[in-house]
Amino acid sequence: MLNTSLNKSLRMMFALLALIIGIGLIMPTAYAADDQSSKQQAASTSDADLWRAVKAGESGYSTDKAIEANVLINKAGNEGKEIRNVYIKPAIVVAVFGVFGAFLFFYLVNGPAKLAHGFSGKMLERWTKADIKLHWVMAISCLTLMLTGIFIMLGRHFIAPYVGDGLWASIIAVSKFVHDWSGPIFIVSWLICIIKWMPLQTFKMYDLKWFLVVGGYINFGPFKGKHPDSGFANAGEKMWFWTLVIFGLFISISGLMLVLPTLDLPREASIAALLVHGISAAILIAFTIVHIWMATVLSEGGMESMVSGYCDENWAIQHHNVWYDEIKANGSIKYKS
Incomplete structure (x- = not known):
């Protein structure tokens, strides 16, 4: 009887340990995927804003010192x-x-x-x-x-x-x-x-x-x-x-x-x-x-x-x-x- 209870307890502990390990493995991956998606979305938004500004004639930065060198599209x-x-x-x-x-x-x-x-x-x-x-x-x-x-x-x-x-x-x-x-x-x-x-x-x-x-x-x-x-x-x-x-x-x-x-x-x-x-x-x-x-x-x-x-x-x-x-x-x- 004691052995049976011990076996059951050990199985539960192993199952709980496996669950914890699984959660530990899955969460970082999910977070990383979500973070990557957020970054891609932010990058997409940033690129759209950038090119919208470029087409509108806004100036940026260039090492060229000529007049209006910072303006990509006039x-x-x-x-x-x-x-x-x-x-x-x-x-x-x-x-x-x-x-x-x-x-x-x-x-x-x-x-x-x-x-x-x-x-x-x-x-x-x-x-x-x-x-x-x-x-x-x-x-x-x-x-x-x-x-x-x-x-x-x-x-x-x-x-x-x-x-x-x-x-x-x-x-x-x-x-x-x-x-x-x-x-x-x-x-x-x-x-x-x-x-x-x-x-x-x-x-x-x-x-x-x-x-x-x-x-x-x-x-x-x-x-x-x-x-x-x-x-x-x-x-x-x-x-x-x-x-x-x-x-x-x-x-x-x-x-x-x-x-x-x-x-x-x-x-x-x-x-x-x-x-x-x-x-x-x-x-x-x-x-x-x-x-x-x-x-x-x-x-x-x-x-x-x-x-x-x-x-x-x-x-x-x-x-x-x-x-x-x-x-x-x-x-x-x-x-x-």
Whole structure:
């Protein structure tokens, strides 16, 4: 009987000991598994927060001492790229094809502004030789910048798909080189033009009528034959001049910010300069196309003055009568011998 009780007690003790040992083995493993799960969950949450912060443009730490080296992803850069692709690129396309197409349609329907009394054959001086050279230096550099800028901005869409990679790389490299070196020529000539011609570009009350009758360029309806008063520069030329002054300044400053190697600008400033550059370019391209149309095919005899410096007397009377009356009255009129 005693042996039976002892055996039973020993079995219970061994069972209890086995239970304790089992619990001792299981609990650390379970705790470790639970701790690992908690760590994984915390790590997952931490990683998500980290990348959310990175994408939001928050700065971290880097041993690189360059400006904004601590920012892995620049939010302003991504937003600027979206603005350029969604708004500025289409605006440049509209400026080139839309404005050109509109004036082509106007020309086909309306025709050029003819001289009411034909050419007189008497040529009077309108521009000096220095003015002509200055105009063409600025004009050629400006057109070069516009053409190469269009290649740089839009070439990947309408050139790159149709040429090989090697040729496209050469086109974009040459475009950038020419664009960068034409810039200083434009800036210097633009600044001289502003200083030299600004006194001739002040708006007068009679300029309002010029806009109301569309400058006398319409050959049908109630506007036909209406030749508004105009000084040395008509209202349209004055508007073009001040557009060139304002947006030429914007495009010059932003261009210098983008190309000068010594400037270490924050990314936000570089993106702002790029956007201002693109917007200014779209506006100047549109106004340049208008200026070229108005000065050439839409105005009979208009181009001659910027080639030789002389204009026909009847052209001066019809398009710039106030200026003609002034130089005739003060005796400063100069005829081509």
